Amino acid sequence: MTISFIKNENQKELYSKISILADRFSERAAKNDEEGRFPFENIEDLKKIGYTSLTVPKRFGGEGISLYEFLLYQERIAQGDGSTALSIGWHLGVMMDIEEKKEWQDDRIATMAANVLNGSLMNRAATEPQTGSPTRGGKPKTSARKVGDHWVVNGRKTFTTMSPALDYFLVIAAIEDTDQLGEFVIHRKLAGVTINETWDMISMRGTASHDLILEEVSVSEEDLVHVIDKKNAAPNGWLLHIPACYLGIALAARDYAIKFANEYSPNSIQGTIKDLPNVQRLVGEIEAELIHARHFMYSVARQWDETPNKAEFTSELGVVKYIATNTAISVVDKAMRIVGAKSLQRSNPLQRYYRDVRAGLHNPPMDDMTILNLSKSAFNSLT
Ligand SMILES: Cc1cc2nc3c(=O)[nH]c(=O)nc-3n(C[C@H](O)[C@H](O)[C@H](O)COP(=O)(O)OP(=O)(O)OC[C@H]3O[C@@H](n4cnc5c(N)ncnc54)[C@H](O)[C@@H]3O)c2cc1C
Incomplete structure (x- = not known):
């Protein structure tokens, strides 16, 4: 049992609706992946529960959810289908960003908010x-x-x-x-x-x-x-939908591997492979990596929501993404080692997770830039 990131009844209610959809998305994921097809049905399902307008600000009649809540729901969708999560994450995140930075004229924000409430996507x-x-x-x-x-x-x-x-x-x-x-x-x-x-x-x-x-x-x-x-670019809290997406995929890989280990019983052993030290070690490492990455991501998101001066967030956002995407790659790798060669079967979801988490490396900010910026800021702190 680990600490739940769901903190109140509203979150619980919406999370359970999203979970039902995410499980449905996971059944459709293999075919969409195989055909390289956009998951139109998933987006329609999300529209039906009002998901696509959750980041419309309250002042324009939306829910104005926090960054923390956005990540909570995005991570759950990604457990069902990474492509759906990343796609709708851009849309919801852009709405959040426009309101956060207020770089657009207010009437233009209002117009876009009204469009999104009517089901438009951007x-x-x-x-x-x-x-x-x-x-x-x-x-x-x-x-x-x-x-x-x-x-x-x-x-x-x-x-x-x-x-x-x-x-x-x-x-x-x-x-x-x-x-x-x-x-x-x-x-x-x-x-x-x-x-x-x-x-x-x-x-x-x-x-x-x-x-x-x-x-x-x-x-x-x-x-x-x-x-x-360009000189006064503000931090992009909304981009944390990217780490949430890849951690969601990693959670799906973890769940698959644990279920597999609990059931797989080769005749060289009594019981299932869950009792083997080599498997237990990998499962323990997966748990440690996920706890680390998720607590860090949600902690930074909560602080983002609570801190009025967003300019303070020069380093943490990039590090969340750096840790989450590399954790996702490592977790999927370990899940595949637990499952063995069957993880490579085209019908096995792990091979899709393996391919999908690689994309995280090429979403912003890229690792080399994060590391370089950390180094610059460390030296700047001396002056
Ligand atoms: C699944 C997915 C979805 C995406 N969705 C969107 C989207 O909706 N909208 C959108 O606009 N973009 C989107 N992107 C694009 C993404 O944000 C990047 O722009 C894209 O992946 C190209 O990044 P890159 O690092 O491969 O390319 P490049 O910038 O061409 O880099 C290629 C290589 O060259 C190096 N390099 C290049 N220039 C420099 C430099 N100046 N200094 C140091 N190293 C350099 C990089 O380190 C890297 O090794 C998406 C990407 C992916 C993978």
Whole structure:
């Protein structure tokens, strides 16, 4: 028995609804993975329980859930299906981020909140083939030029998670004839918006993170919602949906391995392999790693919720992601060692978890940047 992260009746009630759905998602996961298919039904199921609007602020009629609660639910969804969790995590997280930072005009936040309450989905399309991860600071090739009272946007974004289901793409573009970058809200039905189905990765196959193509897409002046100030970038608490996702996948791997060890009984031993010291050691290590990573993640999330000055969070958020994603890789590896060669069967969920947790390394922030920033901040503390 370990400490539960569910802290009150509201959380308990919603968590149990989400658990029912997550178990259903896990039954659909193998087929979606095999076919590289977006889990439309899962997203519809989540919409039906109001999940997709949970981060809409209370002042606009939403639930305005805390970061802690967001992670609690995301982790549970990922136990059922990592691709569904990562996809809906971007959407919910972006809404949380827009409200947290208030970089958009208030009427634009209100409009997006109303759209989300009506079932619309959004995600940021920031990555491009030429820049790689936008967190590295490369300038987007996607451009926006002013024509009369409109903006005309052209470009190609890669890794656009949930592309078949999104209503709004939040596109980062270079504003022509300036050094500025802008964030534009682009509706999928606008002329010139197409999806090129390029996503054929071995990991997170259901996220349908295809390329977004923008050809002479005309948007109104107000759709430039935010001119980006790179020098004063605020911390991104909402990005902790990424560690929650990969820890959820690791929990699913742990559950599978424990159940397997409890039942598998080769005829070289009396009883099942759960009584063997080599298996018990691996299970104990898995438990220790998960307790460590989860307590750290939820503790930082709680402090985020309770601390008004978010600027204090320069180091912890990156370290949560660093520890969680590497823990997830290690836990899945150990779960597979417990199960043995059967874990490699294509019908076995462990081989999907093994592929899926690898993707965490390539979601932001990347490990090398986290470590380098920690080192810089340690030396800066001397001055
Ligand atoms: C499952 C999944 C879902 C995603 N969803 C989205 C999404 O919805 N929206 C979105 O915008 N993006 C999304 N991404 C993209 C993600 O955020 C990264 O932009 C993408 O994975 C590319 O990162 P990279 O490190 O592989 O690429 P690169 O930045 O090209 O890096 C490749 C290699 O070069 C090195 N490198 C490159 N530049 C530098 C540098 N300046 N300094 C040091 N090292 C460098 C890196 O360390 C790495 O080893 C998603 C990615 C994945 C895997």
